[in-house]
Amino acid sequence: MDYNKILSDKIKNIKPSGIRKFFDIAAQTEGVISLGVGEPDFPTPWSVRKVAIDTIERKRTVYTANPGLIELRKTICDRLDKKMGLKYDTDEVIVTVGGSEAIDLAIRAIIDPGDEVLVVEPSFVCYAPITELSGGVVVPLETSADTDFKLTAETLRSKITDKTKMLILPYPNNPTGGIMTKEELMPIAEVLRDTNIVVLSDEIYSELTYGGETHTSIAQLDGMKERTIIVNGFSKAYAMTGWRLGYVTGPKPIIEQMLKLHQYAIMSSPTISQYAGIEAIKHCDEEITKMVKEYDARRRLIVKEFNRMGLTCFEPKGAFYVFPCIKSTGLSSEEFCARLVEEYKVAIVPGNAFGNSGEGYVRVSYAYSINHILEALKRIEAFLKSLENGK
Amino acid sequence: METLLKLLKQNSRLSNAQLAAMTGTTENEVAAKIEELENSGIIKGYSVILDEDKADKDVVTAIIELKVTPQADVGFDEISRKIVAYEEVTSLTLMSGGYDLAVTVTCADLKEVALFVSQKLSAIEGILSTTTHFILKRYKEKGFLISEGETDEREFVSP
Numbered sequence: 001m002d003y004n005k006i007l008s009d010k011i012k013n014i015k016p017s018g019i020r021k022f023f024d025i026a027a028q029t030e031g032v033i034s035l036g037v038g039e040p041d042f043p044t045p046w047s048v049r050k051v052a053i054d055t056i057e058r059k060r061t062v063y064t065a066n067p068g069l070i071e072l073r074k075t076i077c078d079r080l081d082k083k084m085g086l087k088y089d090t091d092e093v094i095v096t097v098g099g100s101e102a103i104d105l106a107i108r109a110i111i112d113p114g115d116e117v118l119v120v121e122p123s124f125v126c127y128a129p130i131t132e133l134s135g136g137v138v139v140p141l142e143t144s145a146d147t148d149f150k151l152t153a154e155t156l157r158s159k160i161t162d163k164t165k166m167l168i169l170p171y172p173n174n175p176t177g178g179i180m181t182k183e184e185l186m187p188i189a190e191v192l193r194d195t196n197i198v199v200l201s202d203e204i205y206s207e208l209t210y211g212g213e214t215h216t217s218i219a220q221l222d223g224m225k226e227r228t229i230i231v232n233g234f235s236k237a238y239a240m241t242g243w244r245l246g247y248v249t250g251p252k253p254i255i256e257q258m259l260k261l262h263q264y265a266i267m268s269s270p271t272i273s274q275y276a277g278i279e280a281i282k283h284c285d286e287e288i289t290k291m292v293k294e295y296d297a298r299r300r301l302i303v304k305e306f307n308r309m310g311l312t313c314f315e316p317k318g319a320f321y322v323f324p325c326i327k328s329t330g331l332s333s334e335e336f337c338a339r340l341v342e343e344y345k346v347a348i349v350p351g352n353a354f355g356n357s358g359e360g361y362v363r364v365s366y367a368y369s370i371n372h373i374l375e376a377l378k379r380i381e382a383f384l385k386s387l388e389n390g391k
Numbered sequence: 392m393e394t395l396l397k398l399l400k401q402n403s404r405l406s407n408a409q410l411a412a413m414t415g416t417t418e419n420e421v422a423a424k425i426e427e428l429e430n431s432g433i434i435k436g437y438s439v440i441l442d443e444d445k446a447d448k449d450v451v452t453a454i455i456e457l458k459v460t461p462q463a464d465v466g467f468d469e470i471s472r473k474i475v476a477y478e479e480v481t482s483l484t485l486m487s488g489g490y491d492l493a494v495t496v497t498c499a500d501l502k503e504v505a506l507f508v509s510q511k512l513s514a515i516e517g518i519l520s521t522t523t524h525f526i527l528k529r530y531k532e533k534g535f536l537i538s539e540g541e542t543d544e545r546e547f548v549s550p
Contacts (some may be wrong), residue, residue: 026547041545096501301409304408305409305412369401371401
């Protein structure tokens with residue numbers, strides 16, 4: 001059978017994830033230690049695990065309503081109100097299979113062939129392929145270390161055309177760790193307010209901010225809630241990656257259409273995870289505080305050490321990544337990462353995997369213990385010394 | 392200070408510069424804090440966590456439960472003072488529950504432990520009974536995993 005003929009051109013044209021390639025090398029090399037993964041190293045809080053066990057014991061193992069358990073949606077609405085003063089009805093929320101599904105639903109609900117989607121880069125790798133599957137055209141909005149990888153109104157304005165349908169705003173940002181404060185979001189909102197552009201605000205790292213910063217959603221700004229879809233979830237905040245639980249909120253007409261997709265493709269999100277999610281939101285704020293404190297110490301350490309080694313690293317205020325510049329080595333991001341994993345056995349991810357503007361940078365995760373981080377940094381320093389001596 | 396101690400417990404070889412970065416203070420402040428902790432006796436010393444089996448195969452560690460008669464005025468302190476004087480004793484704690492003192496001893500072999508119990512411990516007045524438990528395998532010590540156990544189960548996933 002000629003599979004090449006039967007497979008969809010759209011799917012064949014999607015590039016495999018740039019992260020994948022390095023993880024394959026890392027997985028095949030003996031003795032590799034990683035600062036590569038994008039998930040917390042903490043266990044899910046015990047009370048959440050306990051609720052899941054109870055849920056199974058009580059035989060609550062059937063489907064839930066398509067948009068999710070009403071109690072969970074209420075809990076999510078209360079949370080958004082309490083944290084950010086955002087008021088949503090329970091029928092403006094869909095509980096999804098992770099933030100990833102929420103992103104998929106949002107893009108597919110909005111984008112027709114030929115529509116342009118503005119994607120802040122560097123950013124998480126899924127926005128472009130999903131857009132392309134809908135026939136949309138990705139227009140990168142490149143950010144740089146000069147502005148701490150924040151989106152500026154000038155960049156945004158320069159890329160808007162009459163085909164622009166959506167802006168994807170991923171802050172706190174993976175891979176850079178950059179955030180956008182309320183003051184920095186205001187000029188962005190100003191540009192968008194009189195347009196028909198929908199903002200897809202990917203706020204999956206919203207609980208993980210440092211240095212006195214707290215997260216602001218663009219939906220909080222005047223006139224923005226009606227044009228914003230918020231994606232969030234449990235993976236990063238509550239160390240619940242494997243539970244596959246996220247949610248999306250937005251204007252009802254949009255959510256209604258997204259719900260059709262969700263019910264045909266997914267039915268309903270995992271029931272056990274949904275019960276666990278209620279517990280997480282209701283009772284795990286202290287756990288979040290503890291994790292954030294621990295991430296913060298590692299973040300400070302790793303930023304300092306990279307700067308000391310001569311890899312300039314701006315201070316990231318969110319997520320659990322740092323994004324040091326490796327241009328001083330004269331290597332490309334991919335060369336740097338390939339040689340580092342082969343010669344000094346540390347796996348990190350090249351910045352260009354997250355868009356062209358990530359070239360010259362590498363993504364380093366600090367979702368690891370301090371002693372693990374120190375060992376990896378020691379190897380990276382030895383690698384840098386070897387590069388210097390080789391010059 | 393709480394954070395500083397927590398970090399030192401995880402790794403007491405962190406430099407003052409690293410500790411300063413992590414706690415958001417200066418190197419001088421860290422140095423002063425540590426000196427204060429040392430002088431006030433909160434920090435008693437710095438040690439190393441070993442996988443004894445790998446480091447030295449000829450070591451036997453035992454935990455000995457002691458029941459003792461507390462003495463008037465001094466309680467358990469006097470008898471404890473005598474026990475800690477032996478260099479084989481690596482730790483001594485007063486316990487609640489079924490026995491009074493837990494003595495940890497590290498010796499070259501079984502025979503030495505036996506001699507320690509029969510000659511040194513039993514010579515101390517006020518000890519009513521001893522129960523000796525030999526440590527067979529260590530899994531975790533001071534928060535560090537000793538045997539290969541827990542590994543990072545996070546898989547390389549993309550995106």
